[in-house]
Structure formats: structure tokens, C-alpha cells
Amino acid sequence: MSNALAITNLTYRKNYQTILTDVNLTITPGKVVGLLGENGAGKTTLMRLIADLAKGYRGTIAVGDATAGVQRRIAVSFSEALQGFRPTTKLSAVRDFYARVYGDFSAKKYLDLITFLQLDDDLELAKLSKGTREKFIIALTLSREATLYLLDEPFSGIDSMSRKRIISSIIKWKRPEATMIISDHYVTEIAPLLDEVVVIKDRTICAHKSSDAIRQEFGIGVEAFYESLYEGAIQHDDL
Amino acid sequence: MTTFRRTVRVLWRPKWRIANWMLLAYGLLVVGNLVQTGFSEGWFRINLMNITTGVGVGLGVIAFVWLAVRTEHDWVQDTYRLLPVTNTRFYLAGVVTTVGAYLYFVVVRLLVMGLSALVSGQQSAANLNHWLRVAWTGGVREFGTVGWLGVLAFVALLVSLLIVGAWTLITLVHLLTNALSTFLPAGRQRIFKGLLAIVVVGVLVWLGKWLVQLRDWVTAAWNDAAMVSILGMFVIGVVAMMAVNVYLLKFWVEARVR
Numbered sequence: 001m002s003n004a005l006a007i008t009n010l011t012y013r014k015n016y017q018t019i020l021t022d023v024n025l026t027i028t029p030g031k032v033v034g035l036l037g038e039n040g041a042g043k044t045t046l047m048r049l050i051a052d053l054a055k056g057y058r059g060t061i062a063v064g065d066a067t068a069g070v071q072r073r074i075a076v077s078f079s080e081a082l083q084g085f086r087p088t089t090k091l092s093a094v095r096d097f098y099a100r101v102y103g104d105f106s107a108k109k110y111l112d113l114i115t116f117l118q119l120d121d122d123l124e125l126a127k128l129s130k131g132t133r134e135k136f137i138i139a140l141t142l143s144r145e146a147t148l149y150l151l152d153e154p155f156s157g158i159d160s161m162s163r164k165r166i167i168s169s170i171i172k173w174k175r176p177e178a179t180m181i182i183s184d185h186y187v188t189e190i191a192p193l194l195d196e197v198v199v200i201k202d203r204t205i206c207a208h209k210s211s212d213a214i215r216q217e218f219g220i221g222v223e224a225f226y227e228s229l230y231e232g233a234i235q236h237d238d239l
Numbered sequence: 240m241t242t243f244r245r246t247v248r249v250l251w252r253p254k255w256r257i258a259n260w261m262l263l264a265y266g267l268l269v270v271g272n273l274v275q276t277g278f279s280e281g282w283f284r285i286n287l288m289n290i291t292t293g294v295g296v297g298l299g300v301i302a303f304v305w306l307a308v309r310t311e312h313d314w315v316q317d318t319y320r321l322l323p324v325t326n327t328r329f330y331l332a333g334v335v336t337t338v339g340a341y342l343y344f345v346v347v348r349l350l351v352m353g354l355s356a357l358v359s360g361q362q363s364a365a366n367l368n369h370w371l372r373v374a375w376t377g378g379v380r381e382f383g384t385v386g387w388l389g390v391l392a393f394v395a396l397l398v399s400l401l402i403v404g405a406w407t408l409i410t411l412v413h414l415l416t417n418a419l420s421t422f423l424p425a426g427r428q429r430i431f432k433g434l435l436a437i438v439v440v441g442v443l444v445w446l447g448k449w450l451v452q453l454r455d456w457v458t459a460a461w462n463d464a465a466m467v468s469i470l471g472m473f474v475i476g477v478v479a480m481m482a483v484n485v486y487l488l489k490f491w492v493e494a495r496v497r
Contacts (some may be wrong), residue, residue: 015425044496053320053494056421069489074240074323083495084318086253101241101249101322 002065004029004148004179005050010059012042012049019045021203023059029147030176032193035183036226037200043183046200047150050181051078063148077102077146079137079154087126091136095121102144110143113173117166130157138166142173149180155189167193191222199229207239241324246332250319253309254340261302261344268294269351287355295348302344307406310337311413320494330485337406393466400473401450407480412439414484418491 003026010023020042027033037043048054050061052069060067063075085094091114099105114121117135128136134157141149155163167189174180181198184190197214199207207229209217214225218234228234272290310333313319322329416435423431457465 014421015423015428017425048494048496051321053317055491055493056418070240070323070325073321078317078321080317080321082318084313084316097249097318100245101324103241103323 003027003062004031004064005181006060006062007050008060008062010049010057010061012045012054012057014056018203020049020057020200023205025198025205025208027179027181027196029179031195032171032180032182033196033198034187034190034194034222035181035198035200036187037183038230041200042203043200044152047078047152047181047183050148051076051150053078075147076150077104077141077144077148078150079141079152082125082133082137085125088124090124091119091121091128094125094136094140098140098143104145106143106145109145109173110139113139113143116169117162131159131162134158135162135166142170145175145178147178149174149178151180151182151184153184154182155184155186163189187223187226188221194222197222197226199226201229206236209239241322243324243328243332246322246324246328247336249322250313250332250336251339254306254336255343257305257309258302258340258344261298261305262347264301265295265298265348265351268298286359288352288359291352291355299345299348302341303402303405306337306340307409310334310406311410314410314414314488314492315417315495317494326489327485330481330488334403334406334481338403341402389463389466393470396470397473400470400477404473404477404480407477407484410484411480411487414487414492417493418487421491421493 005025005027007023007025010020011018012020023046035043035046045054049057050063050072052072061072063072066072066075082094085097095107095110098110099107114136117139119132119136119139125133134154138151138154141151141154155166158166163186170180171193182190182194191211194211196208196210198205201207207225209225211222214220214222218225218228220228225234269291272294273285273287276285276290313333319329324332412435416432419435420428420431453469457469
């Protein structure tokens with residue numbers, strides 16, 4: 001069985017700056033992976049490279065067996081910002097757009113998700129608060145039966161109560177063999193659902209460990225591990 | 240993978256809206272002009288055809304620019320760049336919908352003009368006859384072996400190619416700027432874009448001169464060979480630019496970061 005994601009020797013430069021260098025990452029199917037790093041570390045860029053939104057990189061990116069851009073876009077469900085829609089577009093029109101262009105869009109799953117997230121899809125995009133908009137993006141992203149979900153800071157702006165409710169249930173919205181990568185700053189809150197953690201630091205992946213291994217080897221939780229890496233309490237040699 | 244038809248459908252809607260807005264503006268201008276003429280010159284002196292053909296001359300240009308802006312936005316929006324469709328299909332769907340929306344705008348306007356000519360009756364027919372005579376005697380006198388139908392077909396094809404070519408060129412400049420700017424330091428973007436603007440203006444001036452020369456050459460001696468070679472040249476030029484655009488979309492042009 002092939003990996004859900006395999007990145008080999010990935011380097012990405014833009015405007016004379018190296019954003020990511022020598023990134024190697026392999027993720028097996030069915031995992032929920034936390035992509036952690038400080039602001040500007042390259043988490044969003046890595047997701048955009050996987051989703052074929054960022055170009056001009058060196059190295060290879062494979063989602064399942066697919067390395068070509070269009071094949072990756074078929075396999076990946078990325079939490080996009082809905083830039084392409086007018087502010088007066090109704091949520092139901094965005095749903096119709098998704099249903100039309102994505103063969104793996106499940107109308108039933110969408111209905112379940114908007115019911116669960118208490119969204120009214122008769123509303124217009126402009127009428128949504130930041131948090132409600134993020135909830136809607138989560139609903140759209142998870143309504144696809146994708147191989148790989150990329151959730152880029154999906155909980156920003158969502159109130160803490162809803163956030164906890166979504167996080168505790170997020171796993172049920174994906175098929176067991178599907179993989180989910182979540183980048184978020186609410187590390188403590190997402191930690192319980194993470195099977196693995198990937199930390200980006202100094203423009204590359206400095207750690208990739210399972211949550212269990214972190215607890216066993218270091219005797220600390222995911223957030224403490226992540227902070228220790230950044231503060232230098234855990235060195236590269238310790239990994 | 241999303242089919243070409245579905246890609247066209249999703250790209251079509253916003254452009255269709257633009258065309259409808261422009262038609263609404265045209266309608267308002269016609270009504271406004273009717274009322275104004277009616278009050279100032281009397282309701283019985285109104286010539287509907289003169290009004291429908293006279294007003295909103297600039298609307299075609301505005302529609303062209305608005306559609307171009309929308310098309311360029313589409314190339315760099317996450318929403319569209321994430322579509323599971325090949326870059327060639329995506330690009331062609333973008334071009335087809337832009338051309339389609341513009342054609343829709345033009346055809347509806349022509350229909351309105353045609354209907355108003357029918358309503359206006361003999362007076363309009365006389366006017367049309369007068370203008371055709373002016374064009375015939377003051378402009379092109381000799382069509383050689385081609386005949387006026389051939390010339391009409393040639394002009395229609397050439398204008399269509401020029402319009403599509405202009406959109407293709409706009410996309411080429413946009414995508415090239417986008418792709419090349421990623422190789423420059425962030426601080427030098429403005430200088431680069433300023434230099435590029437100068438180059439683009441230079442190219443456009445040169446292109447304009449070339450088009451005038453081309454017109455003179457064609458109207459000097461209408462013949463099949465000249466017309467076919469010109470159309471062929473334009474087709475090759477447009478297709479080559481399209482191929483470069485697809486290449487840029489595939490390998491270099493990124494969606495805009497939110």
C-alpha cells in the first residue's frame with residue numbers, strides 16, 4: 001500500500017528567500033497529523049505546495065501514487081478561503097459549485113455537517129462572522145470524500161465552545177483510510193486527536209513523531225514537545 | 240476529474256453576470272436618451288435606431304475590460320486553481336467563457352439595434368443606406384476577386400482574432416509578471432513592474448503600428464492569399480501565446496496567497 005503523502009527533497013524559494021529547504025516527509029494512510037510551527041515557518045506554504053497551489057519547487061510531492069498537479073488536486077481537499085466567490089453569494093450556491101466540480105463531494109455529508117455546525121446555507125458569505133465562515137469552510141472541506149485533507153488553521157475565529165465540539169468530532173467526518181493534516185496554533189486543543197506531529201522549524205521539518213512516541217520518549221505532551229523544540233530544550237540530536 | 244463542460248459552467252456564471260450588468264447599463268442609457276430626446280425635441284421626432292446605435296459606444300470597451308479583469312482574477316484564485324482539471328482545460332474554459340460572455344453582450348445589442356431599425360422603419364433604412372454608400376465610396380472601393388462577402392467574413396474573423404488575441408496578450412503579460420516577480424527580491428517588485436509597464440507600452444505601440452501597416456497592405460489589394468496569410472499569422476500568434484499561458488499556469492503561476 002502506498003503512502004498517503006511522500007515528499008522528497010523539497011526545496012521552495014520565492015523572492016530570493018528560501019521558504020522551505022530539503023523537506024522529506026512520509027505519512028501513512030489513515031493518520032491525523034498536526035503540522036506545527038511558529039508564524040511564517042512555512043506550514044501554509046507546505047500545504048499549498050501539496051495542493052498544487054504553489055509552484056516552482058524542486059523535489060517531488062506524491063499524494064498516494066499521484067505526483068502530477070492535477071492528480072494531486074483530485075486527491076486533496078484543501079480548506080480554501082473562498083476567494084473566488086462574490087460576498088453576496090449564498091452558501092447554497094457555494095455548495096452547488098462544490099457539488100458540480102468535485103466528483104467526491106457528498107451532499108449527505110454536507111447536510112450532516114452544516115446541521116452539526118448549525119449553519120444556515122441560505123445566508124450570504126458577507127453576512128457570516130469570521131468564525132461562522134471558518135465553520136463553513138470546514139464543512140465544505142470535509143464534505144468531500146478525499147484521500148488527503150489539508151486543514152490550514154481551520155479553527156481561527158471560532159469560539160472556544162464550538163471549537164472543542166468540532167475538534168472532538170472531526171475524526172468521524174473522514175473515512176478511516178483518509179489522512180488529515182491540520183495546522184493550528186491551538187495545539188493543546190487539537191493534541192488529543194493527533195496520531196502524529198510534524199514540526200517545521202528553520203525552514204525544514206525538524207521533527208516527525210507519533211504522539212505516543214512523544215509521550216513515551218520524553219514524558220511530555222504534544223504542546224510541551226513542540227515548545228521545547230522551539231526553545232531549544234530538546235535538540236535535534238535528542239530526536 | 241472535472242469535465243470541460245462543468246468547468247465552463249462554473250467559470251461562465253460570473254462572466255454572464257458582467258455581460259448582464261453591461262446590458263442593463265445599455266438599456267438604461269437608451270431609456271435615458273429616449274426620455275431626454277422626447278422632452279427636448281418632441282416625442283414624434285424620436286428615431287429609435289439612431290438612439291440604440293448611438294448610445295453606449297464605450298460600453299463594449301468597458302465590457303471587454305471588465306471581462307478581462309475577471310478572467311485574470313480567475314487565474315490566481317484558490318477556488319479555481321484547486322479545480323481537479325488540467326491546466327489546458329482550465330485555461331481554454333476561461334477563454335471560452337470570456338469570449339462567450341462578450342459575444343452574448345454584442346449579439347443582444349445587435350438584436351436591439353435590429354429591432355429598433357424595424358420599429359424605426361423607412362427613415363432608418365434610408366440612414367443605413369446612406370452610411371453604407373459613404374463607406375463604399377469614401378472607404379473601400381475595390382474588393383478585387385474576393386467580393387464583399389469574402390471581405391465581410393475576413394473582417395469578422397480578423398476582429399474576433401484581435402479581440403481574443405488582446406485577451407490572450409493581457410493574460411500573457413499578467414502571468415509573465417506574476418511568474419517573473421517570484422524570482423526578484425520582494426523590495427524590487429515596484430521597479431520591475433515599472434520597467435515591465437514601459438516594455439508593454441512599447442510593444443503595444445509597435446503592435447499598433449504593425450496593425451496599421453497590415454490594414455494598408457490588405458486594403459491596397461484585396462486577394463485570397465493576402466487574407467489567408469494574415470488570418471494564419473494571427474491564428475499562429477494567438478495559439479502560441481495560449482500555449483505559453485498554459486505552460487506558465489502549469490509550472491510557474493501560483494494562486495494568490497490569502
